[in-house]
Amino acid sequence: MVCLSCAKQSSPMGGPTDEEPPKLISSDPVDQSTGIRPEKIILTFDEFVGLDNPGKGIVITPKINKDLVEVTALKNTITVLLKQELEDSTTYVFDFQKSVVDISERNPAEKLKLVFSTGNQIDSLNLSGSLRFAFSEGSEDYKNVLVGIYPLDDSTDVFTAPPYYLGQVDTLGQFNLNNLKAGAYRAYAWKDNNGNLKADYKSEDYDFLPDTLYLSPEKKDSANFNLAKADLTPIKVLRTGNFGKNFDVILNRNPLERKVEIKGLGEDIFYVQGEKRIRFYPKNAIQDSLRLNLSIQDSVGFSKDSVIWAKFPVSERKPENLSIQVNSGKSFYQNLKMELTFNKPISQIKLDSLGIKADSLFIPIRKEMLSFADSSRRDILRIQTFLPDSLESDLVTLFAADSTFQDIEGEYNEKKLEANYRKLLRKNLADGISGTVLGTEGPLVLQLINGKKEIAYEQALKEGGKFSFILLDPGTYSLRIIEDKNGNGIWDPSNYMQRKAAERVLYYEGEEKSRDLVIRGGWTLEDLKIQASPATGLKKYENKSVENP
Numbered sequence: 001m002v003c004l005s006c007a008k009q010s011s012p013m014g015g016p017t018d019e020e021p022p023k024l025i026s027s028d029p030v031d032q033s034t035g036i037r038p039e040k041i042i043l044t045f046d047e048f049v050g051l052d053n054p055g056k057g058i059v060i061t062p063k064i065n066k067d068l069v070e071v072t073a074l075k076n077t078i079t080v081l082l083k084q085e086l087e088d089s090t091t092y093v094f095d096f097q098k099s100v101v102d103i104s105e106r107n108p109a110e111k112l113k114l115v116f117s118t119g120n121q122i123d124s125l126n127l128s129g130s131l132r133f134a135f136s137e138g139s140e141d142y143k144n145v146l147v148g149i150y151p152l153d154d155s156t157d158v159f160t161a162p163p164y165y166l167g168q169v170d171t172l173g174q175f176n177l178n179n180l181k182a183g184a185y186r187a188y189a190w191k192d193n194n195g196n197l198k199a200d201y202k203s204e205d206y207d208f209l210p211d212t213l214y215l216s217p218e219k220k221d222s223a224n225f226n227l228a229k230a231d232l233t234p235i236k237v238l239r240t241g242n243f244g245k246n247f248d249v250i251l252n253r254n255p256l257e258r259k260v261e262i263k264g265l266g267e268d269i270f271y272v273q274g275e276k277r278i279r280f281y282p283k284n285a286i287q288d289s290l291r292l293n294l295s296i297q298d299s300v301g302f303s304k305d306s307v308i309w310a311k312f313p314v315s316e317r318k319p320e321n322l323s324i325q326v327n328s329g330k331s332f333y334q335n336l337k338m339e340l341t342f343n344k345p346i347s348q349i350k351l352d353s354l355g356i357k358a359d360s361l362f363i364p365i366r367k368e369m370l371s372f373a374d375s376s377r378r379d380i381l382r383i384q385t386f387l388p389d390s391l392e393s394d395l396v397t398l399f400a401a402d403s404t405f406q407d408i409e410g411e412y413n414e415k416k417l418e419a420n421y422r423k424l425l426r427k428n429l430a431d432g433i434s435g436t437v438l439g440t441e442g443p444l445v446l447q448l449i450n451g452k453k454e455i456a457y458e459q460a461l462k463e464g465g466k467f468s469f470i471l472l473d474p475g476t477y478s479l480r481i482i483e484d485k486n487g488n489g490i491w492d493p494s495n496y497m498q499r500k501a502a503e504r505v506l507y508y509e510g511e512e513k514s515r516d517l518v519i520r521g522g523w524t525l526e527d528l529k530i531q532a533s534p535a536t537g538l539k540k541y542e543n544k545s546v547e548n549p
Contacts, residue, residue: 021107022049022076022100033116041080041094041114048076048103056195057099061179062090062164073100089119091179097168115179125180125215130173131189131225133205134491134505137453137478144192145169145227147177152184152212159232159496162197163188185213189225201232207494210501228502230493235298237306244317247280247310253298261293262310266376269312270345270408273377281345281408286312300495319409320344326398328419331456331473333429336421338383338398344407345378353401356385358393358423378408387423394423430472430519435528437465437481440506445482445489448517450475460489474521479508479530 022045029038050073068083078100086092093115098108115122133140148163150156167177190199190206199206205227213221238250254276262269271280289309297303325341356363365383373380400417437444442463450456457469482491483504494502507515508530519525
Protein backbone atom coordinates (compact mmCIF):
# COMPACT_ATOMS: atom_id res chain seq x y z
CA MET A 1 0.00 0.00 0.00
CA VAL A 2 1.17 3.53 -0.65
CA CYS A 3 0.40 6.96 0.69
CA LEU A 4 -1.22 8.76 -2.20
CA SER A 5 -2.62 12.19 -2.96
CA CYS A 6 -5.81 12.96 -4.86
CA ALA A 7 -7.63 15.88 -6.40
CA LYS A 8 -11.06 16.54 -4.91
CA GLN A 9 -14.07 17.14 -7.13
CA SER A 10 -17.74 17.76 -6.35
CA SER A 11 -20.58 15.36 -7.07
CA PRO A 12 -23.42 16.44 -9.40
CA MET A 13 -26.72 17.58 -7.84
CA GLY A 14 -30.13 15.95 -8.32
CA GLY A 15 -31.19 12.95 -10.40
CA PRO A 16 -31.94 9.34 -9.45
CA THR A 17 -29.73 7.41 -7.04
CA ASP A 18 -26.70 5.88 -8.75
CA GLU A 19 -26.41 2.27 -7.65
CA GLU A 20 -24.02 1.12 -10.38
CA PRO A 21 -20.26 1.05 -9.68
CA PRO A 22 -17.98 2.83 -12.13
CA LYS A 23 -16.81 0.63 -15.02
CA LEU A 24 -13.36 0.73 -16.55
CA ILE A 25 -13.48 1.69 -20.25
CA SER A 26 -9.76 1.65 -21.02
CA SER A 27 -6.32 1.66 -19.45
CA ASP A 28 -2.93 2.90 -20.61
CA PRO A 29 -0.98 0.66 -20.49
CA VAL A 30 -3.31 -2.21 -21.33
CA ASP A 31 -3.69 -4.92 -18.68
CA GLN A 32 -1.22 -7.84 -19.09
CA SER A 33 1.20 -5.73 -21.18
CA THR A 34 4.83 -6.87 -21.33
CA GLY A 35 8.14 -5.18 -22.12
CA ILE A 36 7.05 -1.75 -20.89
CA ARG A 37 8.27 0.80 -18.31
CA PRO A 38 5.42 3.28 -17.91
CA GLU A 39 5.99 6.59 -16.19
CA LYS A 40 2.25 7.18 -16.04
CA ILE A 41 -0.85 5.00 -15.78
CA ILE A 42 -4.23 6.34 -16.94
CA LEU A 43 -7.52 4.62 -16.15
CA THR A 44 -10.68 5.85 -17.91
CA PHE A 45 -14.17 5.11 -16.56
CA ASP A 46 -17.76 5.48 -17.77
CA GLU A 47 -18.54 8.19 -15.19
CA PHE A 48 -16.89 10.76 -12.94
CA VAL A 49 -14.76 9.12 -10.27
CA GLY A 50 -12.90 10.00 -7.09
CA LEU A 51 -10.54 8.35 -4.61
CA ASP A 52 -11.45 6.88 -1.23
CA ASN A 53 -8.51 6.47 1.17
CA PRO A 54 -5.98 5.49 -1.51
CA GLY A 55 -3.15 5.40 1.02
CA LYS A 56 -4.56 2.23 2.53
CA GLY A 57 -6.73 0.99 -0.27
CA ILE A 58 -4.31 0.71 -3.21
CA VAL A 59 -1.91 -2.22 -3.04
CA ILE A 60 1.13 -2.14 -5.35
CA THR A 61 3.38 -5.18 -5.60
CA PRO A 62 6.23 -5.77 -5.62
CA LYS A 63 7.32 -3.02 -3.24
CA ILE A 64 8.12 0.40 -4.71
CA ASN A 65 8.99 3.74 -3.15
CA LYS A 66 5.65 5.07 -1.92
CA ASP A 67 7.00 8.63 -1.69
CA LEU A 68 7.48 8.63 -5.46
CA VAL A 69 3.93 7.64 -6.38
CA GLU A 70 1.17 10.19 -6.96
CA VAL A 71 -2.45 9.31 -7.73
CA THR A 72 -5.01 11.89 -8.80
CA ALA A 73 -8.66 11.83 -9.92
CA LEU A 74 -10.03 14.23 -12.55
CA LYS A 75 -13.47 13.85 -14.12
CA ASN A 76 -13.67 10.25 -15.36
CA THR A 77 -9.95 9.40 -15.14
CA ILE A 78 -7.50 8.17 -12.53
CA THR A 79 -3.84 9.02 -13.15
CA VAL A 80 -0.91 7.30 -11.43
CA LEU A 81 2.50 8.97 -11.77
CA LEU A 82 5.48 6.68 -11.18
CA LYS A 83 8.44 8.94 -10.44
CA GLN A 84 10.96 6.11 -10.20
CA GLU A 85 12.74 3.38 -12.12
CA LEU A 86 11.04 0.02 -12.17
CA GLU A 87 12.95 -3.24 -11.79
CA ASP A 88 14.00 -5.33 -14.76
CA SER A 89 12.01 -8.44 -15.73
CA THR A 90 9.44 -7.83 -13.02
CA THR A 91 5.67 -8.16 -13.01
CA TYR A 92 3.87 -5.29 -11.27
CA VAL A 93 0.35 -5.50 -9.90
CA PHE A 94 -1.75 -2.42 -9.09
CA ASP A 95 -4.74 -3.59 -7.06
CA PHE A 96 -7.06 -0.64 -6.50
CA GLN A 97 -9.51 -2.68 -4.38
CA LYS A 98 -12.27 -0.24 -3.32
CA SER A 99 -10.28 2.98 -3.64
CA VAL A 100 -11.87 4.21 -6.90
CA VAL A 101 -15.47 5.35 -6.35
CA ASP A 102 -18.11 7.22 -8.31
CA ILE A 103 -18.67 10.84 -7.38
CA SER A 104 -22.39 10.68 -6.69
CA GLU A 105 -22.91 7.70 -4.36
CA ARG A 106 -19.33 6.60 -3.63
CA ASN A 107 -19.90 3.15 -5.14
CA PRO A 108 -16.49 1.44 -5.47
CA ALA A 109 -15.26 0.01 -8.76
CA GLU A 110 -15.21 -3.79 -8.66
CA LYS A 111 -12.20 -6.06 -9.29
CA LEU A 112 -10.08 -3.16 -10.48
CA LYS A 113 -6.57 -4.46 -11.06
CA LEU A 114 -3.84 -3.68 -13.58
CA VAL A 115 -0.96 -6.07 -14.30
CA PHE A 116 2.07 -5.42 -16.53
CA SER A 117 5.68 -6.57 -16.80
CA THR A 118 8.95 -4.81 -17.53
CA GLY A 119 10.18 -8.12 -18.99
CA ASN A 120 8.92 -10.28 -21.81
CA GLN A 121 6.51 -12.35 -19.71
CA ILE A 122 4.03 -12.04 -16.86
CA ASP A 123 5.07 -13.81 -13.65
CA SER A 124 2.38 -16.38 -12.94
CA LEU A 125 3.29 -18.04 -9.63
CA ASN A 126 1.00 -17.69 -6.65
CA LEU A 127 0.96 -18.39 -2.92
CA SER A 128 -2.31 -19.17 -1.17
CA GLY A 129 -3.25 -20.27 2.29
CA SER A 130 -5.17 -19.38 5.41
CA LEU A 131 -4.64 -18.10 8.91
CA ARG A 132 -6.22 -18.11 12.32
CA PHE A 133 -5.70 -16.21 15.54
CA ALA A 134 -4.21 -18.56 18.11
CA PHE A 135 -6.48 -17.46 20.97
CA SER A 136 -9.72 -16.20 19.47
CA GLU A 137 -12.84 -17.23 21.36
CA GLY A 138 -15.51 -16.15 18.90
CA SER A 139 -15.76 -14.61 15.46
CA GLU A 140 -12.37 -13.61 14.10
CA ASP A 141 -11.79 -10.14 12.69
CA TYR A 142 -9.50 -10.30 9.67
CA LYS A 143 -9.71 -6.59 8.92
CA ASN A 144 -6.22 -5.14 8.35
CA VAL A 145 -4.61 -8.59 8.38
CA LEU A 146 -1.82 -8.77 5.79
CA VAL A 147 0.42 -11.45 4.33
CA GLY A 148 3.82 -10.52 2.94
CA ILE A 149 6.92 -12.22 1.57
CA TYR A 150 10.50 -10.95 1.36
CA PRO A 151 13.26 -12.23 -0.94
CA LEU A 152 15.72 -14.34 1.02
CA ASP A 153 18.57 -11.94 0.26
CA ASP A 154 16.58 -8.92 1.53
CA SER A 155 18.18 -7.62 4.74
CA THR A 156 14.85 -6.23 6.01
CA ASP A 157 12.00 -8.13 7.63
CA VAL A 158 8.39 -7.57 8.65
CA PHE A 159 9.47 -5.54 11.72
CA THR A 160 11.72 -3.13 9.82
CA ALA A 161 10.24 -2.52 6.32
CA PRO A 162 7.19 -3.31 4.15
CA PRO A 163 7.38 -6.60 2.22
CA TYR A 164 8.35 -7.10 -1.41
CA TYR A 165 5.01 -8.80 -2.18
CA LEU A 166 1.92 -7.96 -0.16
CA GLY A 167 -1.66 -9.18 0.02
CA GLN A 168 -4.73 -8.80 2.21
CA VAL A 169 -6.69 -11.54 3.93
CA ASP A 170 -10.39 -11.97 3.13
CA THR A 171 -13.19 -12.19 5.69
CA LEU A 172 -12.74 -15.98 6.01
CA GLY A 173 -9.03 -15.80 6.75
CA GLN A 174 -7.96 -16.87 3.25
CA PHE A 175 -5.34 -15.19 1.10
CA ASN A 176 -3.89 -15.51 -2.39
CA LEU A 177 -0.80 -13.67 -3.64
CA ASN A 178 -0.62 -13.67 -7.44
CA ASN A 179 1.91 -12.83 -10.17
CA LEU A 180 4.91 -13.82 -8.08
CA LYS A 181 8.43 -14.38 -9.36
CA ALA A 182 10.20 -17.70 -8.78
CA GLY A 183 12.70 -17.59 -5.94
CA ALA A 184 13.39 -18.10 -2.24
CA TYR A 185 11.38 -16.04 0.26
CA ARG A 186 10.54 -15.52 3.92
CA ALA A 187 6.82 -15.33 4.68
CA TYR A 188 4.90 -13.41 7.35
CA ALA A 189 1.34 -12.58 8.39
CA TRP A 190 0.29 -9.83 10.79
CA LYS A 191 -2.59 -7.60 11.86
CA ASP A 192 -1.55 -4.15 10.72
CA ASN A 193 -3.51 -2.04 13.20
CA ASN A 194 -1.51 1.15 12.61
CA GLY A 195 -1.40 0.84 8.81
CA ASN A 196 2.39 1.17 8.42
CA LEU A 197 2.72 -2.14 6.51
CA LYS A 198 5.05 -3.48 9.21
CA ALA A 199 4.45 -5.60 12.30
CA ASP A 200 4.87 -4.13 15.76
CA TYR A 201 5.82 -7.05 18.00
CA LYS A 202 4.90 -5.11 21.13
CA SER A 203 1.26 -4.57 20.17
CA GLU A 204 0.26 -6.55 17.05
CA ASP A 205 -0.47 -10.23 16.44
CA TYR A 206 1.85 -11.86 13.91
CA ASP A 207 3.28 -15.14 12.70
CA PHE A 208 6.00 -16.30 10.32
CA LEU A 209 7.17 -19.41 8.53
CA PRO A 210 10.40 -20.56 10.21
CA ASP A 211 11.57 -22.31 7.03
CA THR A 212 12.47 -20.75 3.69
CA LEU A 213 9.64 -20.66 1.16
CA TYR A 214 10.71 -21.73 -2.35
CA LEU A 215 8.43 -20.69 -5.22
CA SER A 216 8.84 -22.41 -8.58
CA PRO A 217 6.65 -23.54 -11.50
CA GLU A 218 7.34 -27.18 -10.58
CA LYS A 219 5.49 -27.12 -7.24
CA LYS A 220 2.59 -25.37 -5.61
CA ASP A 221 3.05 -24.05 -2.09
CA SER A 222 0.58 -22.96 0.54
CA ALA A 223 1.20 -21.22 3.85
CA ASN A 224 -0.81 -21.39 7.05
CA PHE A 225 -0.39 -19.00 9.95
CA ASN A 226 -1.49 -18.86 13.59
CA LEU A 227 -1.33 -15.23 14.70
CA ALA A 228 -0.47 -14.30 18.28
CA LYS A 229 1.46 -11.66 20.19
CA ALA A 230 5.11 -12.35 21.03
CA ASP A 231 7.06 -9.41 22.46
CA LEU A 232 10.71 -9.63 21.34
CA THR A 233 11.99 -7.05 23.82
CA PRO A 234 14.73 -8.86 25.81
CA ILE A 235 13.95 -9.09 29.50
CA LYS A 236 16.29 -7.21 31.83
CA VAL A 237 16.64 -5.63 35.26
CA LEU A 238 15.98 -1.89 35.09
CA ARG A 239 16.90 -0.93 38.63
CA THR A 240 16.95 -2.08 42.24
CA GLY A 241 16.24 -0.29 45.50
CA ASN A 242 14.60 -0.36 48.88
CA PHE A 243 10.92 0.06 49.70
CA GLY A 244 11.07 0.53 53.44
CA LYS A 245 12.99 -2.43 54.80
CA ASN A 246 11.99 -4.47 51.74
CA PHE A 247 14.07 -4.77 48.56
CA ASP A 248 12.71 -4.28 45.02
CA VAL A 249 13.99 -5.57 41.69
CA ILE A 250 12.30 -3.63 38.87
CA LEU A 251 12.07 -5.33 35.46
CA ASN A 252 11.10 -4.16 32.00
CA ARG A 253 8.80 -7.16 31.53
CA ASN A 254 7.01 -9.72 33.65
CA PRO A 255 9.05 -12.95 33.83
CA LEU A 256 7.45 -16.27 33.01
CA GLU A 257 9.97 -18.16 35.10
CA ARG A 258 12.41 -17.12 37.80
CA LYS A 259 15.09 -18.73 39.95
CA VAL A 260 16.01 -16.99 43.18
CA GLU A 261 18.97 -17.75 45.44
CA ILE A 262 19.55 -15.72 48.61
CA LYS A 263 20.50 -16.70 52.15
CA GLY A 264 17.47 -17.45 54.31
CA LEU A 265 14.99 -17.80 51.41
CA GLY A 266 11.79 -19.49 52.63
CA GLU A 267 12.74 -19.03 56.28
CA ASP A 268 13.79 -15.46 56.99
CA ILE A 269 13.20 -13.92 53.55
CA PHE A 270 10.24 -14.33 51.19
CA TYR A 271 9.31 -12.65 47.91
CA VAL A 272 6.27 -11.72 45.82
CA GLN A 273 6.13 -11.00 42.10
CA GLY A 274 4.09 -7.96 41.15
CA GLU A 275 3.68 -6.04 37.91
CA LYS A 276 7.22 -5.87 36.47
CA ARG A 277 8.58 -6.10 40.02
CA ILE A 278 9.94 -8.69 42.42
CA ARG A 279 9.80 -7.55 46.05
CA PHE A 280 11.74 -9.31 48.81
CA TYR A 281 10.40 -9.24 52.38
CA PRO A 282 12.62 -10.00 55.41
CA LYS A 283 11.14 -11.06 58.73
CA ASN A 284 13.48 -8.58 60.38
CA ALA A 285 15.95 -5.93 59.25
CA ILE A 286 19.34 -7.36 58.22
CA GLN A 287 22.56 -5.47 58.91
CA ASP A 288 24.75 -6.84 56.09
CA SER A 289 24.04 -6.86 52.35
CA LEU A 290 23.08 -10.27 50.96
CA ARG A 291 24.08 -11.72 47.61
CA LEU A 292 21.02 -12.27 45.43
CA ASN A 293 21.39 -14.55 42.40
CA LEU A 294 18.44 -13.92 40.09
CA SER A 295 17.68 -15.78 36.85
CA ILE A 296 14.63 -14.65 34.90
CA GLN A 297 13.11 -15.84 31.64
CA ASP A 298 10.32 -14.27 29.62
CA SER A 299 7.55 -15.89 27.59
CA VAL A 300 9.48 -16.01 24.29
CA GLY A 301 12.54 -17.65 25.86
CA PHE A 302 14.91 -14.74 26.48
CA SER A 303 16.71 -15.03 29.81
CA LYS A 304 18.86 -12.86 32.06
CA ASP A 305 21.14 -13.83 34.95
CA SER A 306 22.04 -11.16 37.50
CA VAL A 307 24.04 -10.90 40.70
CA ILE A 308 22.58 -8.22 42.98
CA TRP A 309 23.52 -7.12 46.50
CA ALA A 310 20.29 -6.71 48.45
CA LYS A 311 19.91 -4.52 51.55
CA PHE A 312 17.21 -4.86 54.22
CA PRO A 313 17.68 -1.83 56.53
CA VAL A 314 15.68 -0.67 59.51
CA SER A 315 12.81 1.53 58.31
CA GLU A 316 9.97 3.53 59.82
CA ARG A 317 7.95 3.37 56.60
CA LYS A 318 4.33 2.35 57.25
CA PRO A 319 3.59 -1.10 55.73
CA GLU A 320 1.00 -1.47 52.96
CA ASN A 321 -2.37 -2.92 53.89
CA LEU A 322 -2.87 -6.63 53.33
CA SER A 323 -5.17 -7.35 50.36
CA ILE A 324 -6.71 -10.63 49.15
CA GLN A 325 -8.06 -11.87 45.82
CA VAL A 326 -10.14 -15.07 45.73
CA ASN A 327 -11.14 -17.39 42.85
CA SER A 328 -14.80 -17.10 43.83
CA GLY A 329 -17.66 -17.97 41.49
CA LYS A 330 -16.23 -21.35 40.43
CA SER A 331 -18.31 -24.48 40.05
CA PHE A 332 -17.19 -27.81 41.50
CA TYR A 333 -18.28 -31.40 42.03
CA GLN A 334 -17.29 -32.87 45.39
CA ASN A 335 -13.67 -31.57 45.29
CA LEU A 336 -13.75 -27.89 46.22
CA LYS A 337 -10.55 -26.05 45.30
CA MET A 338 -10.21 -22.52 46.63
CA GLU A 339 -7.30 -20.20 45.97
CA LEU A 340 -6.42 -16.99 47.81
CA THR A 341 -3.80 -14.62 46.42
CA PHE A 342 -2.23 -12.07 48.79
CA ASN A 343 -0.20 -8.99 47.93
CA LYS A 344 2.39 -9.97 50.58
CA PRO A 345 3.79 -13.19 52.09
CA ILE A 346 1.58 -14.66 54.82
CA SER A 347 3.14 -15.53 58.18
CA GLN A 348 0.16 -16.75 60.24
CA ILE A 349 -3.36 -18.13 59.70
CA LYS A 350 -5.96 -18.37 62.49
CA LEU A 351 -7.81 -21.57 61.67
CA ASP A 352 -10.51 -21.01 64.29
CA SER A 353 -11.92 -18.12 62.24
CA LEU A 354 -11.66 -19.84 58.83
CA GLY A 355 -14.30 -22.20 57.48
CA ILE A 356 -16.94 -23.12 54.93
CA LYS A 357 -20.63 -22.27 55.26
CA ALA A 358 -23.25 -24.50 53.61
CA ASP A 359 -26.82 -23.66 54.60
CA SER A 360 -26.78 -23.86 58.40
CA LEU A 361 -23.57 -25.91 58.54
CA PHE A 362 -20.13 -24.51 59.33
CA ILE A 363 -17.28 -26.76 58.21
CA PRO A 364 -13.97 -25.79 59.84
CA ILE A 365 -10.76 -25.65 57.76
CA ARG A 366 -8.09 -28.00 59.02
CA LYS A 367 -4.35 -27.59 58.62
CA GLU A 368 -4.05 -30.52 56.21
CA MET A 369 -6.43 -28.74 53.79
CA LEU A 370 -3.95 -25.86 53.35
CA SER A 371 -0.90 -25.53 51.12
CA PHE A 372 1.11 -22.70 49.62
CA ALA A 373 1.84 -22.78 45.89
CA ASP A 374 5.45 -21.77 46.67
CA SER A 375 6.88 -21.92 50.19
CA SER A 376 9.48 -19.26 49.34
CA ARG A 377 6.71 -16.84 48.45
CA ARG A 378 3.72 -17.75 50.65
CA ASP A 379 1.45 -15.42 48.66
CA ILE A 380 -0.85 -18.02 47.04
CA LEU A 381 -2.80 -20.15 49.52
CA ARG A 382 -4.69 -23.21 48.29
CA ILE A 383 -7.53 -24.74 50.30
CA GLN A 384 -8.94 -28.07 49.16
CA THR A 385 -11.70 -30.18 50.70
CA PHE A 386 -14.15 -32.93 49.76
CA LEU A 387 -17.89 -32.25 50.02
CA PRO A 388 -20.10 -35.33 49.38
CA ASP A 389 -23.40 -35.41 47.48
CA SER A 390 -25.20 -35.82 50.80
CA LEU A 391 -24.52 -32.12 51.33
CA GLU A 392 -27.39 -30.91 49.17
CA SER A 393 -26.69 -27.18 49.30
CA ASP A 394 -25.93 -25.82 45.84
CA LEU A 395 -24.05 -22.81 47.24
CA VAL A 396 -21.12 -22.94 49.64
CA THR A 397 -19.22 -19.99 51.05
CA LEU A 398 -15.62 -19.70 52.18
CA PHE A 399 -15.63 -17.50 55.28
CA ALA A 400 -12.70 -15.77 57.00
CA ALA A 401 -13.23 -13.30 59.81
CA ASP A 402 -11.22 -10.11 60.00
CA SER A 403 -7.69 -10.66 61.37
CA THR A 404 -7.65 -14.27 60.13
CA PHE A 405 -4.52 -13.73 58.02
CA GLN A 406 -1.34 -11.95 59.14
CA ASP A 407 1.39 -11.00 56.69
CA ILE A 408 5.14 -10.87 57.17
CA GLU A 409 4.97 -7.17 58.11
CA GLY A 410 2.44 -7.81 60.88
CA GLU A 411 -0.62 -6.52 59.02
CA TYR A 412 -3.99 -8.34 59.21
CA ASN A 413 -6.91 -8.49 56.82
CA GLU A 414 -9.10 -5.64 58.04
CA LYS A 415 -12.41 -6.94 56.69
CA LYS A 416 -14.09 -10.32 56.76
CA LEU A 417 -13.87 -12.41 53.62
CA GLU A 418 -16.76 -14.28 51.96
CA ALA A 419 -16.35 -16.12 48.62
CA ASN A 420 -19.12 -18.20 47.02
CA TYR A 421 -18.78 -21.43 45.02
CA ARG A 422 -21.47 -23.37 43.17
CA LYS A 423 -21.82 -27.03 44.14
CA LEU A 424 -22.86 -29.35 41.30
CA LEU A 425 -25.08 -32.38 41.82
CA ARG A 426 -24.27 -35.70 40.16
CA LYS A 427 -27.77 -36.09 38.74
CA ASN A 428 -27.37 -32.88 36.74
CA LEU A 429 -23.93 -33.61 35.30
CA ALA A 430 -23.01 -34.96 31.89
CA ASP A 431 -21.03 -38.18 32.03
CA GLY A 432 -18.48 -36.51 29.78
CA ILE A 433 -16.89 -36.56 26.36
CA SER A 434 -14.22 -38.78 24.89
CA GLY A 435 -12.44 -39.14 21.59
CA THR A 436 -9.19 -38.95 19.70
CA VAL A 437 -7.13 -36.13 18.18
CA LEU A 438 -5.64 -37.31 14.88
CA GLY A 439 -2.85 -35.86 12.78
CA THR A 440 -0.74 -34.51 15.62
CA GLU A 441 1.49 -36.08 18.23
CA GLY A 442 1.70 -35.46 21.95
CA PRO A 443 2.29 -33.94 24.28
CA LEU A 444 -0.99 -32.06 24.04
CA VAL A 445 -2.96 -29.78 26.33
CA LEU A 446 -6.75 -29.97 25.91
CA GLN A 447 -8.93 -27.21 27.32
CA LEU A 448 -12.70 -26.86 27.52
CA ILE A 449 -13.56 -23.15 27.39
CA ASN A 450 -16.90 -22.12 28.90
CA GLY A 451 -19.25 -19.31 27.90
CA LYS A 452 -17.30 -16.84 30.07
CA LYS A 453 -14.16 -17.57 27.98
CA GLU A 454 -12.59 -19.28 30.99
CA ILE A 455 -10.75 -22.60 31.09
CA ALA A 456 -13.35 -24.78 32.82
CA TYR A 457 -11.57 -28.12 32.39
CA GLU A 458 -8.04 -28.97 31.33
CA GLN A 459 -6.20 -32.17 30.54
CA ALA A 460 -2.60 -32.89 29.53
CA LEU A 461 -1.68 -35.81 27.26
CA LYS A 462 1.97 -36.85 27.32
CA GLU A 463 1.60 -38.96 24.20
CA GLY A 464 -1.07 -40.08 21.79
CA GLY A 465 -4.34 -38.33 21.10
CA LYS A 466 -6.97 -40.19 23.17
CA PHE A 467 -8.77 -37.94 25.64
CA SER A 468 -11.65 -38.13 28.09
CA PHE A 469 -13.35 -35.50 30.25
CA ILE A 470 -15.79 -36.87 32.82
CA LEU A 471 -18.54 -35.45 35.05
CA LEU A 472 -18.96 -32.10 33.35
CA ASP A 473 -21.21 -29.16 34.10
CA PRO A 474 -23.71 -28.99 31.18
CA GLY A 475 -23.28 -26.09 28.82
CA THR A 476 -21.79 -24.91 25.55
CA TYR A 477 -18.02 -25.09 25.35
CA SER A 478 -15.24 -24.76 22.82
CA LEU A 479 -12.46 -27.35 22.73
CA ARG A 480 -8.97 -25.91 22.38
CA ILE A 481 -5.89 -28.04 21.79
CA ILE A 482 -2.32 -26.84 22.27
CA GLU A 483 0.52 -28.78 20.69
CA ASP A 484 2.74 -28.66 23.76
CA LYS A 485 6.03 -29.47 22.00
CA ASN A 486 8.26 -28.97 25.05
CA GLY A 487 5.82 -30.59 27.48
CA ASN A 488 5.78 -27.70 29.96
CA GLY A 489 1.99 -27.63 30.19
CA ILE A 490 1.53 -24.11 28.78
CA TRP A 491 1.43 -22.46 25.37
CA ASP A 492 4.76 -21.03 24.19
CA PRO A 493 4.80 -18.11 21.72
CA SER A 494 7.18 -17.73 18.82
CA ASN A 495 10.68 -16.28 18.97
CA TYR A 496 11.59 -14.72 15.66
CA MET A 497 15.20 -14.10 16.70
CA GLN A 498 15.64 -17.83 17.28
CA ARG A 499 13.46 -18.79 14.27
CA LYS A 500 11.24 -20.75 16.63
CA ALA A 501 7.58 -21.04 15.68
CA ALA A 502 4.84 -20.70 18.25
CA GLU A 503 3.22 -23.86 19.51
CA ARG A 504 0.21 -24.48 17.33
CA VAL A 505 -3.25 -23.85 18.77
CA LEU A 506 -6.15 -25.78 17.26
CA TYR A 507 -9.90 -25.76 17.81
CA TYR A 508 -12.69 -28.25 17.40
CA GLU A 509 -14.94 -27.18 14.55
CA GLY A 510 -18.30 -28.85 13.99
CA GLU A 511 -20.93 -28.26 11.39
CA GLU A 512 -20.68 -24.98 9.49
CA LYS A 513 -17.28 -24.48 11.16
CA SER A 514 -18.95 -23.78 14.49
CA ARG A 515 -16.75 -24.21 17.56
CA ASP A 516 -19.74 -24.81 19.82
CA LEU A 517 -19.56 -28.12 21.64
CA VAL A 518 -22.88 -28.68 23.42
CA ILE A 519 -22.66 -30.90 26.52
CA ARG A 520 -26.00 -31.97 27.98
CA GLY A 521 -26.80 -33.24 31.45
CA GLY A 522 -27.35 -36.99 31.55
CA TRP A 523 -25.66 -37.49 28.17
CA THR A 524 -22.31 -38.80 26.98
CA LEU A 525 -20.57 -37.48 23.87
CA GLU A 526 -18.26 -40.26 22.76
CA ASP A 527 -16.15 -41.46 19.82
CA LEU A 528 -15.30 -37.86 18.96
CA LYS A 529 -12.69 -38.05 16.21
CA ILE A 530 -10.94 -34.79 15.43
CA GLN A 531 -8.46 -34.26 12.61
CA ALA A 532 -5.85 -31.58 13.14
CA SER A 533 -5.45 -29.39 10.09
CA PRO A 534 -3.36 -26.20 9.91
CA ALA A 535 -5.72 -24.75 7.33
CA THR A 536 -9.04 -25.32 9.09
CA GLY A 537 -8.12 -25.77 12.71
CA LEU A 538 -9.91 -28.89 13.89
CA LYS A 539 -12.31 -30.67 11.59
CA LYS A 540 -14.88 -33.02 13.00
CA TYR A 541 -15.01 -36.39 11.26
CA GLU A 542 -17.76 -38.13 13.21
CA ASN A 543 -19.31 -38.27 16.64
CA LYS A 544 -22.37 -39.68 18.27
CA SER A 545 -24.33 -38.80 21.38
CA VAL A 546 -26.15 -41.34 23.52
CA GLU A 547 -28.56 -40.67 26.35
CA ASN A 548 -27.63 -42.42 29.56
CA PRO A 549 -30.18 -44.91 30.85
